[in-house]
Amino acid sequence: MERPSVRRLREEIQQTKPFHDRAHAAGIALVRTADEGRRTFESLVTPHGVSIEQYNVLRILRGAGEKGLPTLEIAARLLEKNPGITRLIDKLEAKELVRRARCETDRRQVFCTITAAGAAIVNELDEPSRRQNQQFFRGLTAAQIDTLLDLLDRVRYPDEKP
Amino acid sequence: MERPSVRRLREEIQQTKPFHDRAHAAGIALVRTADEGRRTFESLVTPHGVSIEQYNVLRILRGAGEKGLPTLEIAARLLEKNPGITRLIDKLEAKELVRRARCETDRRQVFCTITAAGAAIVNELDEPSRRQNQQFFRGLTAAQIDTLLDLLDRVRYPDEKP
DNA sequence: CACAATTAGTTGATGCGTCATCTATTCACG
DNA sequence: CGTGAATAGATGACGCATCAACTAATTGTG
Numbered sequence: 001m002e003r004p005s006v007r008r009l010r011e012e013i014q015q016t017k018p019f020h021d022r023a024h025a026a027g028i029a030l031v032r033t034a035d036e037g038r039r040t041f042e043s044l045v046t047p048h049g050v051s052i053e054q055y056n057v058l059r060i061l062r063g064a065g066e067k068g069l070p071t072l073e074i075a076a077r078l079l080e081k082n083p084g085i086t087r088l089i090d091k092l093e094a095k096e097l098v099r100r101a102r103c104e105t106d107r108r109q110v111f112c113t114i115t116a117a118g119a120a121i122v123n124e125l126d127e128p129s130r131r132q133n134q135q136f137f138r139g140l141t142a143a144q145i146d147t148l149l150d151l152l153d154r155v156r157y158p159d160e161k162p
Numbered sequence: 163m164e165r166p167s168v169r170r171l172r173e174e175i176q177q178t179k180p181f182h183d184r185a186h187a188a189g190i191a192l193v194r195t196a197d198e199g200r201r202t203f204e205s206l207v208t209p210h211g212v213s214i215e216q217y218n219v220l221r222i223l224r225g226a227g228e229k230g231l232p233t234l235e236i237a238a239r240l241l242e243k244n245p246g247i248t249r250l251i252d253k254l255e256a257k258e259l260v261r262r263a264r265c266e267t268d269r270r271q272v273f274c275t276i277t278a279a280g281a282a283i284v285n286e287l288d289e290p291s292r293r294q295n296q297q298f299f300r301g302l303t304a305a306q307i308d309t310l311l312d313l314l315d316r317v318r319y320p321d322e323k324p
Numbered sequence: 325c326a327c328a329a330t331t332a333g334t335t336g337a338t339g340c341g342t343c344a345t346c347t348a349t350t351c352a353c354g
Numbered sequence: 355c356g357t358g359a360a361t362a363g364a365t366g367a368c369g370c371a372t373c374a375a376c377t378a379a380t381t382g383t384g
Contacts (some may be wrong), residue, residue: 139320158301
């Protein structure tokens with residue numbers, strides 16, 4: 001854990017650091033910041049009986065409405081691989097937060113829909129998660145958040161011009 | 163009448179977005195960017211027979227030198243909880259990349275030291291990981307990396323002045 | 325000195341992510 | 355049509371993280 005005092009010191013000598021050191025420091029900061037966010041968010045959702053991953057599935061399914069979504073479509077939206085999704089939904093189904101039904105027109109597909117109980121959990125978490133997110137970024141102004149978002153996008157899409 | 167530039171238009175749109183939407187978008191971008199970094203780094207180290215987590219342990223132990231470090235000191239530097247470390251080191255020990263020895267003056271402690279084979283792996287990965295990291299941040303200028311680092315630090319330490 | 329509290333570390337159970345492999349179904353094309 | 359390729363999804367095996375509970379050694383205190 002980088003201490004604040006260490007950070008100030010680092011800032012003072014920043015100018016002399018080569019690019020790869022800055023990139024290294026940024027990589028570490030990225031991982032640690034994301035990890036901290038994950039943990040605090042986890043402590044918000046687990047009291048409601050779901051993990052972060054399960055919550056994300058529920059949120060996607062709530063957005064999909066009555067018709068639901070095929071299993072792998074959920075995986076795609078979560079940037080996740082197939083096997084994980086199957087088991088994630090196994091657990092959500094066991095808790096009756098999600099229902100599965102084979103598609104009639106293409107019997108390979110399994111459509112997943114959220115139940116009322118599942119939707120209730122996601123709805124309950126809307127406000128708290130919004131607040132928690134704002135709390136998480138409270139060290140930044142709105143303009144700084146925009147900058148952060150822009151920089152993160154540039155990292156993921158390095159070959160775009162704007 | 164002046165014609166609004168594209169950028170100006172974008173800024174106007176941004177200003178209409180409430181803070182929590184920006185924070186939400188930034189949160190998602192943070193997670194996705196960190197995850198992408200993790201995956202690409204993983205593909206770099208796994209061919210050398212270690213996972214990212216094992217690599218991080220080895221790097222810490224290389225830094226600790228001959229004397230090594232007690233198990234929980236490694237955990238602290240990795241921001242990780244104890245049980246994970248024990249098993250991580252179990253595997254490194256099984257691969258003979260790390261050695262464990264009970265401390266004589268305080269027999270509760272177990273000092274871990276890196277073996278020559280372990281150090282060889284970390285050394286081999288120094289250059290590639292440096293290059294990979296630079297590649298990962300290639301979409302940013304040095305100044306932008308500094309800004310990113312600063313913003314991430316502000317997120318984690320929101321209550322400091324600068 | 326003895327006993328309670330603390331510290332270092334391990335173990336068991338559970339959840340997630342990933343790879344390789346497998347089944348079932350549909351498609352594509354000769 | 356019919357057979358081989360592609361697609362949707364499930365399962366097994368393994369690695370990691372975390373919680374709770376445990377052992378062993380040390381420290382602190384009356």
